Amino acid sequence: MLLELAVGDAYGAGFEYAEQEIIDLHNNLSRYVKHPRHPLIPGCYTDDTQMSIAIAETIVSQKPWTPEVLAEAFVTAFKRDQREGYAGRFYQFLLGIKDGTQFLEQINWTSDKSGASMRAGPIGVFPTVQKVMEAATIQAAITHNTPDGINAAIAAALMSHYFIYQLGEKSNLGTFLETHVAGYQWGEAWQGEVGSKGWMSVRAAITAVMRNDSMSELLKDCIAFSGDVDTVATIALAAASCSVEIAQDLPDHLIVNLENGSYGRDYLINLDRHLMSLIK
Numbered sequence: 001m002l003l004e005l006a007v008g009d010a011y012g013a014g015f016e017y018a019e020q021e022i023i024d025l026h027n028n029l030s031r032y033v034k035h036p037r038h039p040l041i042p043g044c045y046t047d048d049t050q051m052s053i054a055i056a057e058t059i060v061s062q063k064p065w066t067p068e069v070l071a072e073a074f075v076t077a078f079k080r081d082q083r084e085g086y087a088g089r090f091y092q093f094l095l096g097i098k099d100g101t102q103f104l105e106q107i108n109w110t111s112d113k114s115g116a117s118m119r120a121g122p123i124g125v126f127p128t129v130q131k132v133m134e135a136a137t138i139q140a141a142i143t144h145n146t147p148d149g150i151n152a153a154i155a156a157a158l159m160s161h162y163f164i165y166q167l168g169e170k171s172n173l174g175t176f177l178e179t180h181v182a183g184y185q186w187g188e189a190w191q192g193e194v195g196s197k198g199w200m201s202v203r204a205a206i207t208a209v210m211r212n213d214s215m216s217e218l219l220k221d222c223i224a225f226s227g228d229v230d231t232v233a234t235i236a237l238a239a240a241s242c243s244v245e246i247a248q249d250l251p252d253h254l255i256v257n258l259e260n261g262s263y264g265r266d267y268l269i270n271l272d273r274h275l276m277s278l279i280k
Helices: 002-013 020-026 047-061 067-079 088-096 100-106 121-125 129-143 147-164 170-180 198-211 215-224 229-240 252-256 265-276
Strands: none
Touching: 002 047, 002 215, 002 229, 002 252, 002 265, 047 067, 047 121, 047 229, 047 265, 067 088, 067 100, 067 129, 121 129, 121 147, 121 229, 121 265, 129 147, 147 170, 147 198, 147 229, 170 198, 198 215, 198 229, 215 229
16 A cells, blocks of 8 residues: 555656646656656655655554654654655644644644545554544544544545455445545546645545556546646555555556655555554
8 A cells, every 4th residue: 555655646746736738748657757846856755655654654553543643653754754745834844843742732733635635545454434534533633623624534544444344346435435424525526627625635536546447547547637636646546556446557667766765665565564464
């Protein structure tokens, strides 16, 4: 899961809010693309993956699932591996604090954007729908304590849970999510550019997962929406990597050329192994 979502994040980072002409020209999976405006090096992941790592590490450590523990994990993940890709104000916020306690004291938790949903995929390993919903709510409320922010995170976490535990066919994913997180028309096909709200990225990710049967086609479809496509790809590939109905055919060169520093490809593969060993 973590390796795949990182590939989606890193590939999508080259196209985030890019012009349609760039998407049409370069969205062919041949390589990681340099974003026309952002300084991120092609093949490097963004905050979507870094915060997913923090979530996964907390799950694997089996520490108490509390705001204090999670906030410390977010700060630790950033401080040991500072990188661009975060929203400007949040990046400056992380630079200026020293630990999880200060994080909780000073964070503006009123956002309804996609930060809580982009990192929610690993939560799907928890053994029951209720546990997934509770865990997703706790982590989301730290930074996105709004109905839309929390519900988008719950839906993103339930996407991976649905496939990990084989709760139904891919075609029924939207119906399953609407049963547990009502009011968002999760099963209705998303069309057009994806905005910054969390539920928008989740809706688009669900649409892409439901209508594609391979990871390669899924990744291209996520980018084709335009807008906040790295988040769409992160959420979609996290879930789809766990589906028996989706061919796991991401191009080898995207995996090989994913960053491989201290917390890069090899670290993700190892953390993934520990995370998936917890599935009951």
